[in-house]
Amino acid sequence: MGKIAFVFPGQGSQTVGMGKQLAEQYPEVMDYFNKADETISADLSRLIFEGPQEELTQTVNTQPALLTTSIAILEWFRKSAIKPDFVAGHSLGEYTALVAAGALSFEDGVFAVRKRGEFMECAVPNGEGAMAAILGLDRGPLSEVTAAISESGFPVSLANLNCPGQIVISGSRKGVELASEKAKASGAKRAIPLEVSGPFHSSLMKPAAGQLREVLNGLDMRDAEIPVIANVSAKPMTTADEIKENLIEQLYSPVLWEDSVMKMIDLGVDTFIEIGPGKVLSGLIKKINRSIKTYSISDEESAQSVIEALKEENL
Numbered sequence: 001m002g003k004i005a006f007v008f009p010g011q012g013s014q015t016v017g018m019g020k021q022l023a024e025q026y027p028e029v030m031d032y033f034n035k036a037d038e039t040i041s042a043d044l045s046r047l048i049f050e051g052p053q054e055e056l057t058q059t060v061n062t063q064p065a066l067l068t069t070s071i072a073i074l075e076w077f078r079k080s081a082i083k084p085d086f087v088a089g090h091s092l093g094e095y096t097a098l099v100a101a102g103a104l105s106f107e108d109g110v111f112a113v114r115k116r117g118e119f120m121e122c123a124v125p126n127g128e129g130a131m132a133a134i135l136g137l138d139r140g141p142l143s144e145v146t147a148a149i150s151e152s153g154f155p156v157s158l159a160n161l162n163c164p165g166q167i168v169i170s171g172s173r174k175g176v177e178l179a180s181e182k183a184k185a186s187g188a189k190r191a192i193p194l195e196v197s198g199p200f201h202s203s204l205m206k207p208a209a210g211q212l213r214e215v216l217n218g219l220d221m222r223d224a225e226i227p228v229i230a231n232v233s234a235k236p237m238t239t240a241d242e243i244k245e246n247l248i249e250q251l252y253s254p255v256l257w258e259d260s261v262m263k264m265i266d267l268g269v270d271t272f273i274e275i276g277p278g279k280v281l282s283g284l285i286k287k288i289n290r291s292i293k294t295y296s297i298s299d300e301e302s303a304q305s306v307i308e309a310l311k312e313e314n315l
Contacts, residue, residue: 002270008093013278016051070276119208129199136189234259
């Protein structure tokens with residue numbers, strides 16, 4: 001077996017009840033949910049376990065909820081002694097990866113993404129920004145589309161380069177609408193509006209960057225113990241200063257997920273383990289390279305099956 005990467009999901013993977021089964025059975029898992037409640041002075045664990053989904057899906061709640069759940073699941077999985085050679089996360093998931101890599105404490109990670117969620121929600125008045133998934137159009141032609149629309153006065157840009165044929169665009173509501181129409185005229189199969197509270201990973205998020213910098217400057221950022229593949233560059237990062245600058249830039253820059261996965265494969269990774277609710281990243285990785293092994297861990301049963309599968313590979 002080659003190298004292993006742990007990957008952590010971003011917004012969109014949240015579900016009511018995530019992590020509950022492990023938390024109810026293992027006190028060390030529940031400890032993380034309790035720590036999160038204390039860190040942000042809110043009953044986040046109740047919201048995660050009981051909902052309602054609408055409240056959980058609010059950016060300011062989703063971000064700390066997903067980080068908490070993923071790290072709590074990781075804590076249980078660490079019993080297996082399976083260790084990653086690289087870690088990465090999609091957007092918000094990058095903060096989870098940094099906690100997993102020892103660059104941020106769990107408490108600092110929860111605090112940072114709670115504030116990040118607040119800043120992102122406040123950066124653009126509600127209803128003025130939008131995002132849409134564009135299916136079936138390559139990044140080159142789509143970049144030309146968004147550049148043309150932006151030049152006409154309606155900002156829009158590539159936000160998430162997820163896998164071949166799936167790119168999310170983000171920007172002003174009118175810009176996203178016009179770019180979606182033009183993308184379909186240029187050969188895109190579909191343009192799907194996304195239910196989000198803001199134009200994430202676009203230039204419209206720049207007002208939040210200064211606020212995020214202040215928060216990150218107040219945290220104990222350390223060098224990563226495991227290389228983290230950065231969203232903004234698709235390259236390994238390990239030093240605290242580099243991590244901080246990349247996190248600020250990430251707020252208004254595209255998430256290069258396809259490039260990040262390809263980079264890890266180039267570095268020898270042949271096994272990806274998604275840790276957290278859902279299987280979104282596993283699905284994207286399969287679309288990037290079908291020969292790569294992917295596993296998803298969201299509860300005890302899925303964790304045990306992954307442990308058994310990897311033991312068999314090493315026999």
